[in-house]
Amino acid sequence: MSDFDTEDRLRFEQLVLPHVDAAFNLARWLLRSRADAEDVAQEALLRSYRFFRGFHGGDARAWLLQIVRNTCYTWLEKNRPMELNMEFDEELHLQTCATPETLAIAGDDRKRLTLALETLPPRFREILVLRELEGCSYKEIAAITAIPIGTVMSSLSRARRQLHSALVDSPQGARP
């Protein structure tokens, strides 16, 4: 332990650790599993700590979420490559993962929404999570996901439409 380590750790604790919730939430939705998300979020946090010297101020949450996202995709590539390959076959994905029946069986609206959200391709799912759950601005989303702001808008639009139709397709999906 040297002096700088202590100072870095203090800075890390002040700037980055407040965003552990955000890290876990994003990982949980990208991986669709709490247990896996805990492992990957932990790995991402340690990785961010190791490279903390590369962070020169700015948006610590966006910086951390970028690392979480990359760690998630690396994990998915290694453990569930099929999931990433399916992302452009939206219709098939919708049919296989969340039929109206499975959505209807899911009791309350939270379960219905969870299932519907989990049927979306990861890249649409993450953008909705960042915007609707995390409250990120377009600029932050662009930084985290490494896509241009214009693409953020169109991706959000497609993601919202897909989620909407996944919910409406379910007999009990549309709310009274």
Place this chain on the structure above:
Amino acid sequence: MRCDFADSLLQGYFDGELSGRRAAEFERHLRHCVHCATELVDLDLLRDRMQLAQLYEPATAALRRRINAPLRAIAPTKAVSRPLVWHWLAAAAALLFVSILLWRVGHGVRGDDYQAELAGEIVDAHVHSLQPGQMNGIASNDERVVEGWLEGRARFAVPVRNFASDGFALKGGRVDVIEGHAVAVLVYERNRRPINVFIWPTRERDSPPRTGSLQSFQWVDWRKGKMEFCAVSDGSPVDLEQLRQLINSFA
């Protein structure tokens, strides 16, 4: 049927991402575009629904513990080398850490928050010591000056000796407060590396030296004459042992 603006301006407007001028333009468009007006309501309903469902999943306490524990053991990737003054301060922080550790071990203090408390105290003391004029010390190679300075502050007599002829030059002393107890610290220099010797009174019997290393620091702890000593440096353990014998022969 969808409007051409549905994938761009509509989203930006809904998310409050348009500039005032563009938002006003889009509002004019909204007045006569039923598609956008309808979709805007749908977007709003969807957002409400997502928020009501409370989909956000915060980290569990278990995950926080899993993240915190290893951080204590890992150092971020090293950057460029630093001025010498940092070494001095670095040693001070590390010494404090070791001394608290020993203090805790000696007093049998244990608990779930042990790690967190320990780290908190180190960081607090460290940050405090970085403030200008907060080093709480005296820089002098004069045994009597240092001894007199410590006597007034530590509330116990501290044996001070300059071992410059043996290669351990006295640089000064200071007082640290650990868990409400005043601890005297003597600062020596050996081959341009600082060695800090923490000293505090104890009721325990004399004990042979215990040694250890923590990160890149070596420490040796021993008790003699109702005083406990703990010397720490980032130098060689042989140097520490030599200094220990010098102090012991005199204490």
